Structure formats: structure tokens, C-alpha cells
Amino acid sequence: MDIELVTEGLQFPEGPVAMADGSVILTEIQGQRLTRVWPDGRKETVAETGGGPNGAAIGPDGALYITNNGASFQFFEANGLNIPGPTPPEHTGGSIQRVDIKTGAVTTLYSECDGKALVGPNDLVFDKQGGFWFTDHGCSTHDGRKYGALYYALADGSKITRWRDHFVSPNGVGLSPDEKTVYMADTMLGRLWSFDVASPGVLADPLPLQPGNVVCNLPGYQLLDSLAVEAGGKVCVATIINGGVTAFDPDGTTEHYAFPDVIVTNICFGGADMRDAWITASGTGKLYKARWPRPGLKLNFNA
Helix, strand or coil: CCEEEEECCCCCEEEEEECCCCCEEEEECCCCEEEEECCCCCEEEEEECCCCEEEEEECCCCCEEEEECCCCCCEEEECCEEEECCCCCCCCCCEEEEECCCCCCEEEEECEECCEECCCEEEEEECCCCEEEEEECCEEECCEEECEEEEEEECCCCCEEEEEEEECCEEEEEECCCCCEEEEEECCCCEEEEEEEEECCEECCCCCCCCCEEEEECCCCCEEEEEEEECCCCEEEEEECCCEEEEECCCCCEEEEECCCCEEEEEEEECCCCCEEEEEECCCCEEEEEECCCCECCCCCCC
């Protein structure tokens, strides 16, 4: 696979969104901002979000919606890599934000659900109805981890529902092409989950004693991050330690595409044929572009 370095010098990039004008808007978690990257590598700040902006997606109104973890990582350098570490003791939780791309204005939509604070919102995806599924990664503490969860919310800030909780480390989230399945990557388990959708924004009841369906557990020590879905239904999940992107077929088979960073965190698709893929290599602060072997799934909204 031919790989092109688009830009570097990013402060732990995540959440890439392929824009209609050929640029990519991404989050810089450590930099606490949204950044637009042009095809020639030029960078410009779209908005200062504070906290730790992680996942990003265009909503039905053309705004960018952000899962902000509230600065839930302390960053440190090791062996030339920028690594997210423990949660700082002053961390109090995260939020869902709406960003006006033209003005950079940032609005907080959600910071809690049913009186319980969001811990570390991580990734999100919009369905055809304009609502969005999002993950809460949880966070680490001196006494262990705060569990994460899977949510659904409306873009106008009027409703948020916690559908599944007590997961170790929910991360990437995506929808199957027919939107009958929600996929969720669990970082520390190296596991891709799937959940049946009963109706828009509503999960079907799981089987007894099972929170969801297991698509695949990766062997050895591999960590899963954010994801994007292909038009044909494969789920492409950024993979840490075994640095690259793992494409999961819904039947559980996998194939791996290596990239030059052990901390690959996300992938998005775009271009005229949806085969242009942008990959965030966060340990080295780089954004790569590649020609993917198959087209990605076109998202419901763009700008």
C-alpha cells in the first residue's frame, strides 16, 4: 500500500473528517483544538475546544460534533513517541461539543446522562435520522478504572440515553451500511463488539448475560482505537502496538495494514471514489494518506 505523509507536528491527532473541499479536519487531543489540514500539508486552527477533543463528525446542520474527554490523559514521551498516560487527578469528566466551523464557536451539548457525569467521551457516528451513537472510554484512577459506556443522543441537545455500560474501555464506534448494527471497539480487550439496532437510536435486547455480540478478539497484545466502516461492511479499526489498521469482516476474519507508528488511532474515508483513506499516527504526530483497496462507506453528513 502506497502511503503519503500529509503533515506532521500534530499534538496527538485523532478524529479525522474528510471535508468536501479536499481538506481534513482533525482533533489534536493534547493541543486541545480542531485543526484543518490542507492537501499541501498546511495547517490552520478551526477552534480551541479545551479539554481533550477526540472523535469528530459532521452533523445534519453542517457543524462539527466533538467527543471531548475533558483532558483525561497525561502525556509523556518515551522512545521518541508521544504517549497518553494516566488520568490527572484534577479531571472531572468530559462532554459532547458542537463547533461552528465558520466561526469556531464551541457549545457544550451534554456533560451528563441521568445525573451521572460523562467520564471520557471518545468517538461518535451519526445515523440517517441525524442522531448519533457515541462511546465513553471511561478513565483510569489510582484505584482502577472508571467503566465506559455506549450512548445515543440527539444533535439538538434534547435527549441522551445510556444503552450499555460497564465496559472496560469503549473507543471507536460505527454503523453498518444498513444501520442495523452498531460496532464498538474495546481498546484494552482488543475486541470488536456489535449490537443489534431495533429502531433508530434503540438497541435490541441482548442475549442473557451478554452485553453484546463479539465479532472478534485480536490475538496477543493488541489495542483497538477508533474506526471507520467500508462500503462493503468491513470495519477498519486503528490498532495500537501492532501499529496500523485492522479490517474486521463481520464474520470475524481480519486483515492488517501496517503504518509506521505503533500508536495508530483513527482512519476516515473520502475522495470521489471513497478510496482515499486518511490515518492519524498519533505517537509521532503525523497524518498519512493512502489508497485503500476498497471504498469506504460514505457518511450521512458532510460539509
